[in-house]
Amino acid sequence: MLIFSPSLYKNRRATQGEAYEPTTYEHWANTISHAVGVIGIVPSVLVFYHMTSIAHRELQFYLMIIYGLFTTLLFSSSTCYHACELKYRQKREQPKLRYYLHICDRAAIYLFIAASYTPWLTLRHCGYPGLNLKWMIWMFALMGILYQYNFHENLSTSLALFEKATKIGASCHTYAVYSSLLGPDPNNPVPDVSRVEL
Numbered sequence: 001m002l003i004f005s006p007s008l009y010k011n012r013r014a015t016q017g018e019a020y021e022p023t024t025y026e027h028w029a030n031t032i033s034h035a036v037g038v039i040g041i042v043p044s045v046l047v048f049y050h051m052t053s054i055a056h057r058e059l060q061f062y063l064m065i066i067y068g069l070f071t072t073l074l075f076s077s078s079t080c081y082h083a084c085e086l087k088y089r090q091k092r093e094q095p096k097l098r099y100y101l102h103i104c105d106r107a108a109i110y111l112f113i114a115a116s117y118t119p120w121l122t123l124r125h126c127g128y129p130g131l132n133l134k135w136m137i138w139m140f141a142l143m144g145i146l147y148q149y150n151f152h153e154n155l156s157t158s159l160a161l162f163e164k165a166t167k168i169g170a171s172c173h174t175y176a177v178y179s180s181l182l183g184p185d186p187n188n189p190v191p192d193v194s195r196v197e198l
Helices: 024-053 058-088 095-123 127-150 156-180
Strands: none
Touching (some): 024 156, 058 095, 058 156
């Protein structure tokens, strides 16, 4: 087998109702890329601690808690799932654990997306469309979780690409929230109740 043979790095496409079986190289690549996520968990917790400490209002504080919680959940669940896959898949051990960790990994992606939109749609003046969109996004996240639970592995290639893009976007989004939504903001429609004059 040649070192540049595509079959060395990627197996055949899964058929309908069948899970894709990654090669050993793919398992290592997933584990290493998600181990970087583990290394990223510690700084992300520190960043979110800082973000909550500089929040000027209680609403900003709670939104940063929501955003930080689901970002940390995203990286933690992916790391657990891919480490478990690397350890057990070749031996075909722990199938239920691997199955539920995979569903939790996908659920964390949906919840992270909803948590990412929440600060923007809450702290910026979006009116009723923004308020409705915020709750619709959370409903879509819950529907996505139900879909994953009931129809797991039916679209694995597109979801794998989506998962990678979500993780790259998480770091970009953290900077955007930090630089644009925290601190005093004259465009923020929510009044600062601690400074209400009687």
